[in-house]
Amino acid sequence: MRETRLTPDRFLAPLFVRQGKGLREEISSLPGVFRLSPDEAVSAAQELSSWKIPGIILFGIPEKKDETGSEAWGEEAVVQATVRRLKKEVPDLLVVTDVCLDQYTSHGHCGVIRDGEVDNDATLPLLARVALSHARAGADVVAPSDMMDGRVAAIRRELDDEGYGQIAILAYSAKSASAFYGPFREAADSAPKFGDRRGYQMDGANRREAMREIALDLEEGADIVMVKPALAYLDVIRDARQRFDAPIAAYNISGEYAMVKAAARNGWVDEKKIALEILTSIVRAGADFVLTYHALDAAKWLKESE
Ligand code: PBG
Numbered sequence: 001m002r003e004t005r006l007t008p009d010r011f012l013a014p015l016f017v018r019q020g021k022g023l024r025e026e027i028s029s030l031p032g033v034f035r036l037s038p039d040e041a042v043s044a045a046q047e048l049s050s051w052k053i054p055g056i057i058l059f060g061i062p063e064k065k066d067e068t069g070s071e072a073w074g075e076e077a078v079v080q081a082t083v084r085r086l087k088k089e090v091p092d093l094l095v096v097t098d099v100c101l102d103q104y105t106s107h108g109h110c111g112v113i114r115d116g117e118v119d120n121d122a123t124l125p126l127l128a129r130v131a132l133s134h135a136r137a138g139a140d141v142v143a144p145s146d147m148m149d150g151r152v153a154a155i156r157r158e159l160d161d162e163g164y165g166q167i168a169i170l171a172y173s174a175k176s177a178s179a180f181y182g183p184f185r186e187a188a189d190s191a192p193k194f195g196d197r198r199g200y201q202m203d204g205a206n207r208r209e210a211m212r213e214i215a216l217d218l219e220e221g222a223d224i225v226m227v228k229p230a231l232a233y234l235d236v237i238r239d240a241r242q243r244f245d246a247p248i249a250a251y252n253i254s255g256e257y258a259m260v261k262a263a264a265r266n267g268w269v270d271e272k273k274i275a276l277e278i279l280t281s282i283v284r285a286g287a288d289f290v291l292t293y294h295a296l297d298a299a300k301w302l303k304e305s306e
Helices: 038-050 078-089 120-137 152-159 177-187 207-220 231-243 254-265 271-285 296-302
Strands: 011-017 025-027 030-036 054-058 094-099 141-144 167-174 225-230 248-252 291-294
Touching: 011 038, 011 078, 011 296, 025 120, 025 177, 030 038, 030 207, 030 254, 038 078, 038 296, 054 078, 054 291, 078 094, 078 120, 078 225, 094 120, 094 248, 120 141, 120 152, 152 167, 152 207, 167 207, 177 254, 207 225, 225 231, 231 248, 231 271, 248 271, 254 271, 271 291, 271 296
Parallel strands: 011 030, 011 054, 011 291, 054 094, 094 141, 141 167, 167 225, 225 248, 248 291
Antiparallel strands: 025 030
């Protein structure tokens, strides 16, 4: 009689990639999560796929940062190189790429800076260029996480004009300015060097605004919309599910994962039970699929309890 069933096909696993070979560095703020070189990313992807996890989302850690984040659209940069290898070596795996500039900019913001502020409109062509470079490498889905206004339309136009009409857009639509991103920013070295992201990310207190953001992204051509963070925003996921027919993703983000890991390491909670309960709650709230650092473990735990 169970109403909500968790299965590995609900998961999308985040992978952090950087240039190199045989590299597998554990991220101190995210135990059990690694920065991988492209060859190691292929191995990780094969393992995920063998556990019936349908896809991954790639985050690149650049060699060099600059003012505009130009490595983000480099044809030979790490995300593009990893996508090409994954499509060759694990062809059935869905490859999603995160489209943003923050890891790549010297100032750590998701857009270009003019007069000390993020310039929304000047950032759009750069994001479109990043998305196009991912599509050219073979990505199936591009996922803009920057929260600039109008970026879904800009990316859709660029992809269509260049003959990539079949590439889908997973938009981080209701993305709140959140303290839960802390461990990710350590992993990707992407904390802003000045100010914060409240100028472009949403105020987490605003549920109705979250619906407006989702509606706008769908109008601009998003195929899938995302609510992020997930656990502290289950009501937003629920509202989105009731309001929209589009597929809904939720990102069970780094801070949510790190809290579970830390408490489990102290013996205060049972990691397996807590993680599965959290993932079930996100799906119960209405998410079609969940981006989660627990993807592989959860797939194994679910198998054990079959
Ligand atoms: C931005 C981006 C962030 C995350 C995914 N994409 C961080 C941010 O907005 O600062 C966070 C993911 C997580 O915390 O797990 N490129």
